[in-house]
Amino acid sequence: MIRTLSDLDASGAAVGVRVDINSPLGDGGLADDARIRAHLDTLSELLERDARVAILAHQGRPGGDDFADLSAHAERLDELLDGSVGYCDATFSADARAEVRALALGEAVVLENTRFYSEEYMEFDPADAADTFLVRRLAPVFDAYVNDAFAAAHRSQPSLVGFPARLPAYAGRVMERELDVLGNVSESPTPRVYLLGGAKVDDSLTVARSVLERGLADDILAAGIVGNAFLLASGVRLGAASAAVVNERSSEAVQQAGELLDDFGARIHLPRDVAVERGGERVELDVDDLPTTEAAMDVGAKTVSHFAELLEEAGTAVLNGPAGVFEDENFAFGTRELYESATRAEHSIVGGGDTAAALRRLGIEGFSHVSTGGGACLSMLTGDTLPAVDALDQQ
Numbered sequence: 001m002i003r004t005l006s007d008l009d010a011s012g013a014a015v016g017v018r019v020d021i022n023s024p025l026g027d028g029g030l031a032d033d034a035r036i037r038a039h040l041d042t043l044s045e046l047l048e049r050d051a052r053v054a055i056l057a058h059q060g061r062p063g064g065d066d067f068a069d070l071s072a073h074a075e076r077l078d079e080l081l082d083g084s085v086g087y088c089d090a091t092f093s094a095d096a097r098a099e100v101r102a103l104a105l106g107e108a109v110v111l112e113n114t115r116f117y118s119e120e121y122m123e124f125d126p127a128d129a130a131d132t133f134l135v136r137r138l139a140p141v142f143d144a145y146v147n148d149a150f151a152a153a154h155r156s157q158p159s160l161v162g163f164p165a166r167l168p169a170y171a172g173r174v175m176e177r178e179l180d181v182l183g184n185v186s187e188s189p190t191p192r193v194y195l196l197g198g199a200k201v202d203d204s205l206t207v208a209r210s211v212l213e214r215g216l217a218d219d220i221l222a223a224g225i226v227g228n229a230f231l232l233a234s235g236v237r238l239g240a241a242s243a244a245v246v247n248e249r250s251s252e253a254v255q256q257a258g259e260l261l262d263d264f265g266a267r268i269h270l271p272r273d274v275a276v277e278r279g280g281e282r283v284e285l286d287v288d289d290l291p292t293t294e295a296a297m298d299v300g301a302k303t304v305s306h307f308a309e310l311l312e313e314a315g316t317a318v319l320n321g322p323a324g325v326f327e328d329e330n331f332a333f334g335t336r337e338l339y340e341s342a343t344r345a346e347h348s349i350v351g352g353g354d355t356a357a358a359l360r361r362l363g364i365e366g367f368s369h370v371s372t373g374g375g376a377c378l379s380m381l382t383g384d385t386l387p388a389v390d391a392l393d394q395q
């Protein structure tokens with residue numbers, strides 16, 4: 001049984017809150033603050049209830065371009081939470097612990113990027129995570145721990161799995177909502193139609209097999225590079241350029257897609273036409289008119305009308321990955337039309353990562369749920385358990 005913020009006696013308590021505000025960075029700092037905004041419910045609730053809040057988070061991976069300190073994140077949170085958020089450039093040093101102890105009621109501090117410390121970039125069993133420096137040093141200055149970092153819940157890193165062994169632990173509002181929606185897809189209205197697109201072909205094929213085998217999906221609509229892998233597996237000769245894009249992403253995709261077609265045939269719907277670039281223009285070709293030398297970059301209008309009907313009539317539409325190269329206006333058509341159609345389903349769930357960014361960019365709104373997680377959302381959809389959720393559950 002996972003406790004939530006409603007079970008926490010927050011007033012006066014020093015609460016360590018793990019959030020996922022890992023954000024795209026641009027020249028001047030944050031390029032997008034969606035993940036920061038996602039946690040405002042949890043943070044403002046704690047501040048209004050007079051908690052003293054220490055925020056733990058990571059940004060990027062050591063060595064990566066987006067590995068950075070959290071000063072810009074703290075500044076943005078401070079703007080969004082009316083001047084109640086400070087920043088400390090250490091995570092668990094004596095200074096950091098003193099800042100936490102000195103917090104007034106209704107005040108917060110963002111502690112430094114947890115991944116500045118090597119332990120935080122390793123995976124541990126929860127019991128070993130509880131013995132790391134980060135957890136041992138910080139647990140004594142916290143009265144409670146809240147995990148709201150759903151998007152990182154598939155990692156078993158100290159700040160995500162180590163505290164529940166030492167402190168009363170609770171799910172934040174983001175975590176609660178994500179688990180409620182993604183953990184209960186089996187009870188959502190039918191028929192359930194999954195649109196799987198994008199570039200992570202192996203992940204999408206794993207999701208397809210899992211949801212079909214577990215009876216979660218009635219229909220799979222294949223688009224993006226995933227759709228091209230299915231077309232190749234069904235014997236359509238797409239052309240060398242499209243085949244190369246599929247094989248570059250995964251050497252086993254076509255074989256796996258073929259096995260799925262053998263096992264689940266009619267429940268998997270393939271593109272009927274594709275769009276390619278010819279002389280700088282979008283040109284649509286029926287699959288019967290292939291192969292072509294140009295790469296398939298989007299699904300065409302015939303596919304869109306077939307898929308859109310299934311999505312609009314769905315009890316639940318689950319969307320993961322764009323239908324084409326949506327970054328190029330010539331090839332955004334499939335993604336825009338199909339995502340718009342899904343908003344008309346009774347219930348619509350969008351997987352995170354690039355898909356959520358695509359929606360913001362295309363200005364599409366109106367889904368029942370847009371997940372904050374990419375990898376974590378996929379893990380939930382494939383029925384995997386998330387270590388950080390297990391840690392919250394085992395108290």
Ligand SMILES: Nc1ncnc2c1ncn2[C@@H]1O[C@H](COP(=O)(O)OP(=O)(O)O)[C@@H](O)[C@H]1O
Pocket residue numbers: 197198199200201223224225228245296297298320321322323324325326327351352353354355356374
């Ligand atoms: N037919 C296609 N050919 C090449 N790239 C594609 C095609 N369809 C989609 N993509 C690319 O897939 C990328 C997103 O895929 P992915 O990372 O799997 O999404 P998500 O992070 O939402 O799971 C986008 O950058 C998009 O341009």
Ligand SMILES: O=C(OP(=O)(O)O)[C@H](O)COP(=O)(O)O
Pocket residue numbers: 020022060061151152155352353372373374375376
């Ligand atoms: O951005 C994240 O995940 P995502 O890319 O799956 O959405 C999380 O912050 C986890 O980051 P990580 O994949 O570096 O552990």
